Amino acid sequence: MKSKYDVLVIGGGPAGALAAKTAVEKGLTACLVEKRPAIGVPIRCAEGIGKEALAEFMEPDPRWISADMDGAGIVAPDGFEMTLESSMAGGKVGYILDRKVFDRELVWQAAEAGAEVYVKTRASAPLVHDGRVKGAQIESCGTTTRVSAEVVIAADGVESKFGKWCGIDTTVPVREIMSSVQYVMADIDINPRATIFYLGNEVAPEGYLWVFPKGKRTANVGIGISGKKSGKGHRAKDYLDRFVKQKFPHGKTIECIVGGVSVCRPLECTVADGLILAGDAARVVDPLTGGGIYNAMYTGKLAATVAADCIAKGDTSKKALMAYDREWRASKMGKGIERNYLIKEYLIKQSDEKLNTIVHSVSKLDLKEFSTLTLVKELLKANPKLLVELGALAASLR
Numbered sequence: 001m002k003s004k005y006d007v008l009v010i011g012g013g014p015a016g017a018l019a020a021k022t023a024v025e026k027g028l029t030a031c032l033v034e035k036r037p038a039i040g041v042p043i044r045c046a047e048g049i050g051k052e053a054l055a056e057f058m059e060p061d062p063r064w065i066s067a068d069m070d071g072a073g074i075v076a077p078d079g080f081e082m083t084l085e086s087s088m089a090g091g092k093v094g095y096i097l098d099r100k101v102f103d104r105e106l107v108w109q110a111a112e113a114g115a116e117v118y119v120k121t122r123a124s125a126p127l128v129h130d131g132r133v134k135g136a137q138i139e140s141c142g143t144t145t146r147v148s149a150e151v152v153i154a155a156d157g158v159e160s161k162f163g164k165w166c167g168i169d170t171t172v173p174v175r176e177i178m179s180s181v182q183y184v185m186a187d188i189d190i191n192p193r194a195t196i197f198y199l200g201n202e203v204a205p206e207g208y209l210w211v212f213p214k215g216k217r218t219a220n221v222g223i224g225i226s227g228k229k230s231g232k233g234h235r236a237k238d239y240l241d242r243f244v245k246q247k248f249p250h251g252k253t254i255e256c257i258v259g260g261v262s263v264c265r266p267l268e269c270t271v272a273d274g275l276i277l278a279g280d281a282a283r284v285v286d287p288l289t290g291g292g293i294y295n296a297m298y299t300g301k302l303a304a305t306v307a308a309d310c311i312a313k314g315d316t317s318k319k320a321l322m323a324y325d326r327e328w329r330a331s332k333m334g335k336g337i338e339r340n341y342l343i344k345e346y347l348i349k350q351s352d353e354k355l356n357t358i359v360h361s362v363s364k365l366d367l368k369e370f371s372t373l374t375l376v377k378e379l380l381k382a383n384p385k386l387l388v389e390l391g392a393l394a395a396s397l398r
């Protein structure tokens with residue numbers, strides 16, 4: 001490892017991989033450090049991604065796609081299931097990835113493009129000079145190295161500490177951390193081509209439970225509930241075990257993962273002098289779905305693009321790096337996060353009766369398109385009374 005790079009990337013998830021790859025493609029020197037001994041494991045993800053979203057970055061490859069989805073179902077608290085067909089999405093819906101392979105592929109691409117990659121290597125403190133981030137202290141197998149960089153891209157995920165060490169408030173309120181548990185289950189009866197979401201205060205309070213197929217009789221079966229709803233006897237695992245016992249009594253659990261997902265608004269500011277935060281570290285997960293793979297890739301790529309521009313101009317101050325913050329907020333992703341935050345805040349306050357009414361009502365809509373925006377717009381058309389209840393959200397859609 002050298003002692004100086006143009007860009008130092010902390011974290012080898014999708015955000016870090018895209019940042020490192022983009023940086024070297026822009027002609028910069030880049031080093032990516034990942035604290036875990038291997039990229040992609042352990043997985044902390046249900047692995048779902050939209051086909052169109054993925055296509056922005058790469059061609060699908062069977063090596064890292066577990067299953068092809070052409071529909072989705074939403075199950076109301078009363079058991080009623082509404083289905084969304086791929087015809088509403090022009091034949092495109094989503095994939096369930098194999099992230100163990102996918103994340104490796106992304107980092108491999110960064111390495112092939114020329115980035116240096118170090119695993120079992122962690123950033124343990126920022127190097128700060130005159131109030132600006134100048135690099136990081138890096139620890140690897142008992143060795144400590146001071147690595148300086150023109151720009152540090154902190155892509156250190158939901159457990160991100162680097163931003164906080166640099167003075168950015170990255171705290172997520174407990175109620176906005178989804179406590180999640182997921183089993184990879186085998187030998188279960190599922191629809192192998194549709195993702196199913198279960199709603200309800202008894203099923204997954206202030207969250208949802210999912211069944212994402214990984215094969216004909218295998219699926220990621222998981223749950224996320226609000227951190228504030230979690231407690232003795234009603235932890236996420238308790239809800240998931242109850243569901244599994246009832247729905248898949250003969251299924252076999254071959255893997256179990258736990259993790260947190262932030263469903264808050266993004267950080268108020270995602271840059272500082274010499275520093276950019278990307279992906280989960282910037283809290284840019286979709287607050288409604290908990291999906292963050294695309295957002296991580298998008299912000300990772302953008303972070304390196306802006307870093308390259310700023311380095312070329314010789315100005316990596318917070319003011320100059322703000323171009324990154326402004327661009328992602330104004331993007332489709334940024335606007336979607338704000339809208340979905342408002343939808344999530346509305347939905348988590350609803351009773352089971354109200355959730356039943358909403359799901360039944362959506363099932364009667366003649367949806368031409370498969371998106372949250374269309375869904376809400378059509379729902380509002382069919383239920384004008386909702387305009388008042390949805391307040392700011394409804395206003396933002398006009």
Ligand SMILES: Cc1cc2nc3c(=O)[nH]c(=O)nc-3n(C[C@H](O)[C@H](O)[C@H](O)COP(=O)(O)OP(=O)(O)OC[C@H]3O[C@@H](n4cnc5c(N)ncnc54)[C@H](O)[C@@H]3O)c2cc1C
Pocket residue numbers: 010011012013014015016033034035036044045046047048049121122123124155156157158159160161180181182222258259260261278279280281285290291292293294296
């Ligand atoms: C249960 C669960 C289900 C999910 N399901 C989905 C889904 O279906 N679809 C979807 O789109 N998203 C899903 N997500 C969210 C998705 O996994 C994340 O949004 C995505 O991985 C974010 O990518 P990232 O690169 O920002 O962070 P990560 O993928 O978390 O990568 C961050 C990396 O940084 C490393 N790191 C941390 N600190 C340091 C340090 N100091 N030094 C060096 N390395 C460090 C970590 O080890 C980690 O590898 C889910 C999350 C959970 C928990």
